[in-house]
Amino acid sequence: MKIIDRYITRELLMPFTVIAVILSTLFSSFSSANFLAGAMSESLGVGAMLKVVLLKTVIALEVLMPISLYVAVVMGLGRLYRDQEISVLRSAGVSENRIIFAVLIVAIPVGIASGLLSIFVRPWAYEESYMMSAQAEAELNIDRFQAGRFYGSEGKGKGNGRVVYIQTKDGAGKQMKDVFHYMNKDGTSEIIVAKEAYQQEPIAGQRPQIHLLDGSIYRLMHSGTKDTVVHFEKLVYFTDSGNILNYRRKATATATLMKSDQPRDVAEFQWRISRPIATILLALIAVPFSRSSPRQGKSERSFYGAAAVFAIYYILSGLAQTWVEQGTISRVPGVWWLYILMALFAFSLLSTGFRQKLFLRR
Incomplete structure (x- = not known):
């Protein structure tokens, strides 16, 4: 990796790490507050409650990581634009494709990590969480x-x-x-x-x-x-601890879901394997929204535009999964129509002609 690529990736990894830690901490605090408000800590025990909160945080990472990367690209590249460092890099012969390549150096490993969490860690964490929650709800364990x-x-x-x-x-x-x-x-x-x-x-x-x-x-x-x-x-x-063995698709192994024809299983399977794709596409979509003029400083239009795009993606991802669960959409196209639209949108934003029209007024 060349020094320029290392510099850009460092500018992306630093805010990504900070944002991911902040979001994970907020999520853990919110989950802990819910447990305390629901009087679950008394019947479950403080140690077990903390374990459940940790499991729920691990489950949430598959969503928190793409969000963190999306915001990190907007913030990291935005700072380089505002400080005119991108202008200096371009004068030195660094092309737009080189910047996109540096973003992908970060986005691809983060996407793979998100996919591994979703495909392998998510089912295990859900199973452990279900078992501990079922014990709190149904098991009369006098030891605690x-x-x-x-x-x-x-x-x-x-x-x-x-x-x-x-x-x-x-x-x-x-x-x-x-x-x-x-x-x-x-x-x-x-x-x-x-x-x-x-x-x-x-x-x-x-x-x-x-x-x-x-x-x-x-x-x-x-x-x-x-x-x-x-x-x-x-x-x-x-x-009643035997009830925890009931079928729950979120705790089911991905290989088992892949063989199922049930709409809910299909939706869960496609959601898991789509995490790497969603992470990488969101990172690419964030690149155009990071651009700003050095004279204007931080562009509110870019910030609101990036927030609106992510909100639309979040709503559509929920709809896509729900439609597959309800059988409104079959296995094909399943949820993949959303990511085809995202890919077309990302490439259109990154294309030269559209980019010039979008940012000509800055």
Whole structure:
């Protein structure tokens, strides 16, 4: 790599790194605030909550990286234009194609990294996130519960969730007394109270279980049907952790999605493998919007134009995926019509004739 290419790529990598770190930090902070507001940290545990936030941030990187690169190209090349460094480079014989080549030196590795995240890391992160969220919503794991405190978690659906209370626990945390468990799901409330309880040692291949002694089950039917009360001497409570094995396409391996004919699977597969293409095309589209006249300094027209173009892309990418999911558009053209339009738009912006018309007034 020649010194000019290294200089331009450095001017792009510095803002890209800073913007990516800032966006990742903001996203992590927002996710943490959502967990705390939803009282999930109590039932999940602080350490597990931080792991879920980290997983969600990793998932978001496939979107945050193209955004960061797009803004970095506008800012990085924009500074070179404002400081007349591009003019100096052109007087030294550096062509427009050379600048585009330097942008691609950064965009292609970032696109590949975004693609690897989307194709391989995204399914794993979703699977881990689903499993931990399911444990917070459904699993009655007493190891994380302290005596004398109420713990709650929100389930899927309006009004769904559970509350757990344990009056006392022994030193080992396995023997409990005066246990209260409330769960509301799909219009039915269930209250379990027991004088004593203990957690069964986990056995490989079996679902976790808790043994409740000398208690009652109150099942309240909000639909108007008859309520029921059951008294028991011993009740074996199995957790609902088996539900986490249900099929979820976002956590499904990319190779499995590739073989599926289901519209939702096709949309998810095409979304994953389109990340490198989207990243590179966005970087190329950002190049014309970085140009500004040295006398004018920072051009507001370029900034608003770049923001508008990205907003349109974001809306169209969501529509393209939704249309494939709903079967409105088949596997071919799938979501690829959007990237064909983006490629044509990028090449038209970078062409000499269109570029002169667009920036002639500056």
